[in-house]
Amino acid sequence: MISDSLRTRRSFYQIDKNIPLSYEEVSYLIEDITELVPDAFNMKSSRVVLAFGDKHNALWDQIYTCFDGKVSREKIDSFKAGAGTILYFIDQEIVDGMKKEYPLFADQFDSWSEQASGMLQINIWTALTEEGFGANIQHYNPVIDKKVKELFDLPKNYKLMAQMPFGGILEKPDPKEKEDISKRVKIFK
């Protein structure tokens, strides 16, 4: 059941390089989900970069350097300790093209592209958890954008949205308190 998968999805901050699937299997999973997740007008504005091993390590070293000591080495190393990182982007060229093609909805496309990125992020996050990985989500953009594009040789129209380090689970987060969901969900019969 989807709610069972979603229930096990958490922010796992204690992760390592000991992962339950091969790089190929993870790659296939990410490709598959990216193809399955919908977006407005089917514009396919989401882009994903998957970094394993040395590239993942180099990414977190670069992020540390970008912040010039303002983010602790310990914190950066907790993400670097994972096996890989998924970088989420929006291809702004696609979004701008849609604005031109459908001027009536022009002011909606930025928001829709972000919503589609969010849908992709939660689906990948949940699927990774289903497969026994731990993952969390980080936002060191926009400070790191330029260096990340250089590191992965990405086009300038890629807008970085989020960084998701993942790996084996070293330690689970504490259980969540049950909230009074009636404050946020209203039901009418």
Ligand SMILES: Cc1cc2nc3c(=O)[nH]c(=O)nc-3n(C[C@H](O)[C@H](O)[C@H](O)COP(=O)(O)O)c2cc1C
């Ligand atoms: C849109 C979004 C942005 C987030 N940004 C960060 C972030 O920059 N750093 C971080 O450590 N956690 C970030 N989180 C994780 C949330 O803090 C976390 O999901 C929330 O506290 C609930 O905890 P859980 O993920 O264990 O269920 C973000 C989550 C979302 C959905």
